[in-house]
Amino acid sequence: MEELFGQFSIGLFIMQTILFVGLIFLLKKFAWKPILDAVNEREEGIKNALLSAENAKKEMQNLKSDNEKLLAEARLERDAMIKEAREIKEKMVNDAKTEAQVAGQKMIEQAKASIESEKNAAMAELKAQVSTLSLDIAEKLLKDELSNKEAQTKLVEKMLGDVKLN
Amino acid sequence: MVFSKKPLQFIIAALVAFFPLISIANPTGDSTHVAVEATHEVASKSHEAHGETANLSEEQKADLERKAYIKHHLMDSHDFTLFTYGGEEHPTHVGFPLPVILWDGGLHVFSSSKFEHGEAVAESNGNYYKINHHDGLVYKTDADGNFTEDAKGHVTNAKPIDFSITKNIFMILVVGLILFMVFAGLGKSYKKNGSIAKGAGRFFEPIILYIRDDIAIPNIGEKHYKKYMSFLLTIFFFIWFLNMFGLTPLGVNITGNLAITASLALITYLITTFTAKKDYWGHIFWMPGVPVPMKFILAPIELLGTIIKPFSLMIRLYANMVAGHIVLMSLIALMYTFNSPIGSPLSFFLAFVLSLLEILVALLQAYIFTMLAALYFGAAVEEHHHDEHHEAAHH
Numbered sequence: 001m002e003e004l005f006g007q008f009s010i011g012l013f014i015m016q017t018i019l020f021v022g023l024i025f026l027l028k029k030f031a032w033k034p035i036l037d038a039v040n041e042r043e044e045g046i047k048n049a050l051l052s053a054e055n056a057k058k059e060m061q062n063l064k065s066d067n068e069k070l071l072a073e074a075r076l077e078r079d080a081m082i083k084e085a086r087e088i089k090e091k092m093v094n095d096a097k098t099e100a101q102v103a104g105q106k107m108i109e110q111a112k113a114s115i116e117s118e119k120n121a122a123m124a125e126l127k128a129q130v131s132t133l134s135l136d137i138a139e140k141l142l143k144d145e146l147s148n149k150e151a152q153t154k155l156v157e158k159m160l161g162d163v164k165l166n
Numbered sequence: 167m168v169f170s171k172k173p174l175q176f177i178i179a180a181l182v183a184f185f186p187l188i189s190i191a192n193p194t195g196d197s198t199h200v201a202v203e204a205t206h207e208v209a210s211k212s213h214e215a216h217g218e219t220a221n222l223s224e225e226q227k228a229d230l231e232r233k234a235y236i237k238h239h240l241m242d243s244h245d246f247t248l249f250t251y252g253g254e255e256h257p258t259h260v261g262f263p264l265p266v267i268l269w270d271g272g273l274h275v276f277s278s279s280k281f282e283h284g285e286a287v288a289e290s291n292g293n294y295y296k297i298n299h300h301d302g303l304v305y306k307t308d309a310d311g312n313f314t315e316d317a318k319g320h321v322t323n324a325k326p327i328d329f330s331i332t333k334n335i336f337m338i339l340v341v342g343l344i345l346f347m348v349f350a351g352l353g354k355s356y357k358k359n360g361s362i363a364k365g366a367g368r369f370f371e372p373i374i375l376y377i378r379d380d381i382a383i384p385n386i387g388e389k390h391y392k393k394y395m396s397f398l399l400t401i402f403f404f405i406w407f408l409n410m411f412g413l414t415p416l417g418v419n420i421t422g423n424l425a426i427t428a429s430l431a432l433i434t435y436l437i438t439t440f441t442a443k444k445d446y447w448g449h450i451f452w453m454p455g456v457p458v459p460m461k462f463i464l465a466p467i468e469l470l471g472t473i474i475k476p477f478s479l480m481i482r483l484y485a486n487m488v489a490g491h492i493v494l495m496s497l498i499a500l501m502y503t504f505n506s507p508i509g510s511p512l513s514f515f516l517a518f519v520l521s522l523l524e525i526l527v528a529l530l531q532a533y534i535f536t537m538l539a540a541l542y543f544g545a546a547v548e549e550h551h552h553d554e555h556h557e558a559a560h561h
Contacts, residue, residue, distance in 0.1 A: 013428055
């Protein structure tokens, strides 16, 4: 201990303290502050760059998913449209079919009705003609009968023969 | 390697590497001169080693000389001596004198060449001063330069306060200048190159970041570390650079000087004490979470601990550097003690390996000092939330 502190120089101690404190302040102003500031600034810059890159990546992903969503929506819409179109088409075809059927039925019925009425008309005409003809025959017969008995008979026979032929 | 591309620098580096061989080899190489030392015995009465040399063999004398050399190397000096040749009788010192500034009732400023490397008495404004051989300190003496000693062998002469630009102070100024140039340059280079370091300071940027990210932030905490950064960075590079200079053949032993490490420790202690938060003092004087009698016992222990911590910083750095220097120089001296083609190269190899180890120690001690300082600062500003924790646990 004696040996240790025997060489202790108070003056050196004081000088060293002053010099060292001076050195700290000098270096602080001219070296450490600019160095640490610059390093911090640089690190901040790197951090920010990384962050913005990450953000850009996220944005990209968002855009991609948005796109996919849009695509999926579009696909769905298309499918729905196709389905609707198909349904409309089927409905139209069915409608047309039923309409045609109804129209056909109606036409058939009309035709049937007109046939019936034609037939009735024809029958009525035939009946009228037959009655007229019968009346004519009866008239003629009566006329002949009235004039010639033989001829009248012949005529009746002949007329009857005609009727049979008809 | 950069060196090999620049031949001039390489040559200078090689020259510097050979300095220790010259500076150590000469005094011991001329050990034959010691034979005539007996005649000088009277003149150098105060120099113990000399007085006893008369009865010793040459080898023992050389050994003593080496011991004295190592001891001298560890001390601060008032002039900057690069190397000495010419032996003990006519020593020629190559170096330059430094200004001596003494406070002794008034300011005394003169060149250290007046001391003639500790051999002469220096006169300034009517006062006489001489350097004592044993502790290398300046004492006030009479005109003949006599020292008075007490029974234990302590010098009782008056000691002026010595503000001299000694070798240590000179090297501190040099290192301060180097630090300033390197780091101010690094600080400027960021602005010029868009936040990218350039120049020699570039090498130190990862170290600065390491101190910030692995020493300051984990120990002090994200919230408070900024105000301590200047101190931590300065002390780390200051100690590291000085340690490295201690390994060069310039022969400086600055961080192995108790006054220097004491100053560093004192600054650490003052910063810890004056930036300490309420919790720090609370933990010293009224330790929470222990029974009341224990609080009374712990308070003085904790209070003593605050002083022991910086004290250990002081001793650790001092002891490590001094030990390194002593072992390294002893191994180099062994080369001459062995004085054989087998022993000397072996000793050289050992010294070489130890030098490499010392380079590691230089960095390690700087790291440890910085790390522990950060740890103490961390304890000073740490915020404990005992109550909040307990409440949180109950909820």
